[in-house]
Amino acid sequence: VDQPAAPIALGRPAPRPPLDLRPDALSVTRIETLRRDPYAIYAERILKLKPLEALDFAIGPAEQGTRVHVALAALVERWPSGALPPEARDMLHAQARVQLAPFFADPAWRAFRWPLLEAGLDYLLGYEDERRADLVRVFGETRARLSFELEDGSRFTLSAEADRIEIDRAGRARIVDYKTGEPPSPTQIEIGLASQLTLEAAMARRGAFAAIGAVDADSGVYIKIGGNAGGKIVAAPAVGAAFMQLAENHLDELRKLLSSYRNPAQGYPSRALAQYIKRAGDFDHLARVKEWSAAGGAEDDA
Numbered sequence: 001v002d003q004p005a006a007p008i009a010l011g012r013p014a015p016r017p018p019l020d021l022r023p024d025a026l027s028v029t030r031i032e033t034l035r036r037d038p039y040a041i042y043a044e045r046i047l048k049l050k051p052l053e054a055l056d057f058a059i060g061p062a063e064q065g066t067r068v069h070v071a072l073a074a075l076v077e078r079w080p081s082g083a084l085p086p087e088a089r090d091m092l093h094a095q096a097r098v099q100l101a102p103f104f105a106d107p108a109w110r111a112f113r114w115p116l117l118e119a120g121l122d123y124l125l126g127y128e129d130e131r132r133a134d135l136v137r138v139f140g141e142t143r144a145r146l147s148f149e150l151e152d153g154s155r156f157t158l159s160a161e162a163d164r165i166e167i168d169r170a171g172r173a174r175i176v177d178y179k180t181g182e183p184p185s186p187t188q189i190e191i192g193l194a195s196q197l198t199l200e201a202a203m204a205r206r207g208a209f210a211a212i213g214a215v216d217a218d219s220g221v222y223i224k225i226g227g228n229a230g231g232k233i234v235a236a237p238a239v240g241a242a243f244m245q246l247a248e249n250h251l252d253e254l255r256k257l258l259s260s261y262r263n264p265a266q267g268y269p270s271r272a273l274a275q276y277i278k279r280a281g282d283f284d285h286l287a288r289v290k291e292w293s294a295a296g297g298a299e300d301d302a
Contacts, residue, residue, distance in 0.1 A: 012292050014270070028196045031195060035192070035193060035257070035273060036193065036273045039287050040282065072163070073141040075088065076138050080138050084125070117180075120224070120227065123230035124223060124225060124231065135166050138165070139165045139212055142162045142211050143209070145158070156258050160203055164178070172216060173204055174218065174221065175200045175219075175220040176221055178222075178223055183224050186234065193273070198220065201216075201220060219239045221235045222235075270292070
């Protein structure tokens with residue numbers, strides 16, 4: 001038992017399910033997961049697994065982010081166009097308090113986290129003051145669906161729910177995503193690892209956002225809400241026609257990626273781009289990440 005004849009090295013798992021079990025629809029956020037950790041999509045969409053809540057589960061950053069998004073959407077729904085009135089700040093802060101009510105039961109959160117979020121809300125209001133004069137309309141929490149053909153003739157449906165799409169006086173769009181955590185870097189946006197903004201821009205060009213119609217985007221930004229500085233903006237590293245071209249490139253690359261998964265030999269490897277994964281995944285234990293990574297991580301041909 002203590003001295004086995006030969007150690008057995010476990011390779012990186014890359015299951016190859018039948019083609020008819022593979023997903024034919026994903027959201028733009030799950031596309032990012034497919035690039036970084038395909039095994040998570042395999043476990044979630046093919047094995048139909050869902051993590052159980054821990055016995056000591058408590059609402060955390062994910063739930064906080066969701067509730068802040070709801071408050072921000074309420075602001076846009078109330079005032080979709082024109083300059084914000086003076087009462088907008090009171091309304092936004094009140095909405096945030098209502099949405100985040102469960103968090104206020106924690107004295108530490110109330111003392112340390114809430115002031116940072118308040119500063120983040122004010123940061124967003126400052127952004128609104130700068131942008132509103134140049135805008136015709138702002139759309140919040142807008143949904144889209146785009147169906148397209150892959151190389152083998154099958155069809156795939158891409159879905160999205162954009163946090164915010166701004167339409168300026170020239171009829172151009174800016175795609176905006178709110179982040180209460182750390183937004184991706186411009187480099188990650190450019191190389192397509194964080195392709196949410198660009199894929200939504202490609203969808204907007206094709207009229208996939210029914211509430212808006214077909215429109216070209218000339219920029220995309222992530223707005224971080226909260227933090228020591230109140231917030232920050234991370235912009236896509238291209239504007240104007242260059243941004244739209246980047247969006248088209250990312251959609252073309254996505255077609256190639258999805259088409260590759262129509263090959264029965266293509267597996268769903270665990271942590272394909274581990275260097276871009278900042279936290280433990282929900283299915284890392286199932287993929288036995290600690291075991292195969294310690295053994296070198298070579299893919300198991302079996």
